[in-house]
Amino acid sequence: MGITVTNLSDAIGAEVSGVELSRPLDEATVADIRRAWLDNVILVFRDQQVSDDDQERFCRYLGELEVVRSARAADSAHPSVLLITNVRDTGRTTALEDGEMMFHYDQCYYEHPAMGSTLFAMEVPETGGNTLFASCYAAYESLNDAMKRRLEGLRALNYYDYARDPTVRPKSLNPDAPQWAHPVVRTHPETGRKALFVNRLMTIRIEGMAADESDALLEALFERIEDPTHRYEHVWRTGDMVIWDNRCSVHARTYFSPDDRRMMRRVTIRETQPVV
Numbered sequence: 001m002g003i004t005v006t007n008l009s010d011a012i013g014a015e016v017s018g019v020e021l022s023r024p025l026d027e028a029t030v031a032d033i034r035r036a037w038l039d040n041v042i043l044v045f046r047d048q049q050v051s052d053d054d055q056e057r058f059c060r061y062l063g064e065l066e067v068v069r070s071a072r073a074a075d076s077a078h079p080s081v082l083l084i085t086n087v088r089d090t091g092r093t094t095a096l097e098d099g100e101m102m103f104h105y106d107q108c109y110y111e112h113p114a115m116g117s118t119l120f121a122m123e124v125p126e127t128g129g130n131t132l133f134a135s136c137y138a139a140y141e142s143l144n145d146a147m148k149r150r151l152e153g154l155r156a157l158n159y160y161d162y163a164r165d166p167t168v169r170p171k172s173l174n175p176d177a178p179q180w181a182h183p184v185v186r187t188h189p190e191t192g193r194k195a196l197f198v199n200r201l202m203t204i205r206i207e208g209m210a211a212d213e214s215d216a217l218l219e220a221l222f223e224r225i226e227d228p229t230h231r232y233e234h235v236w237r238t239g240d241m242v243i244w245d246n247r248c249s250v251h252a253r254t255y256f257s258p259d260d261r262r263m264m265r266r267v268t269i270r271e272t273q274p275v276v
């Protein structure tokens with residue numbers, strides 16, 4: 001036995017078959033999945049039947065669980081489980097999200113952003129609500145040497161206000177919303193590769209730089225990250241489990257109709273190392 005890993009695009013993503021995530025995994029399989037995850041950044045497991053407990057167990061193979069920080073907890077038995085859905089009144093810990101969302105790193109407005117995240121598809125729209133993943137390794141590696149030198153040592157403020165429209169960049173900042181400055185380029189603690197660590201939804205400005213210059217530089221970096229050659233678009237099916245490495249990839253959601261139901265279960269893996 002053993003897993004089969006099939007690339008989903010040139011830059012990022014692989015589908016893994018030969019695994020049932022509803023069951024405990026042996027050590028060799030976990031090691032193979034970790035290797036495939038570090039190599040491919042995004043892993044897709046199709047046709048899974050995964051409970052809250054199963055999803056938590058899977059995340060624990062790769063790290064520690066992060067407790068939900070962004071929503072009022074409604075589920076003390078599963079403090080790491082968050083439903084991301086447009087369905088109101090689920091009775092669970094829920095982030096209400098409709099339609100489109102721009103590219104972002106999860107939780108990069110905290111000192112310790114997520115190390116990785118898993119999404120399990122419980123209900124999916126007829127069309128749309130796809131997730132675009134982009135490799136921030138590939139984006140960094142595509143820069144010329146002069147630009148890489150220019151970015152050395154730069155830090156940028158990341159910020160997110162949950163009450164805001166996730167399809168536009170904010171014009172002003174709410175001081176009560178979470179925010180944190182991180183390096184513009186970070187080094188992945190396990191692979192040693194460098195990745196751009198900015199994103200269109202949450203990165204506001206580069207520290208110590210004039211606003212015009214910061215805006216222009218960030219826009220150039222966002223365009224580089226979002227370049228279609230650095231991306232994989234995941235079209236969800238019910239029963240899909242996807243895990244992404246949040247240290248070197250961003251993700252975005254395409255539009256879906258408010259008349260359709262979309263319900264994803266998220267469990268996040270905690271980052272234990274500083275962002276450098």
Ligand SMILES: [Fe+2]
Nearest residue numbers: 104105106251
């Ligand atoms: Fe996200």
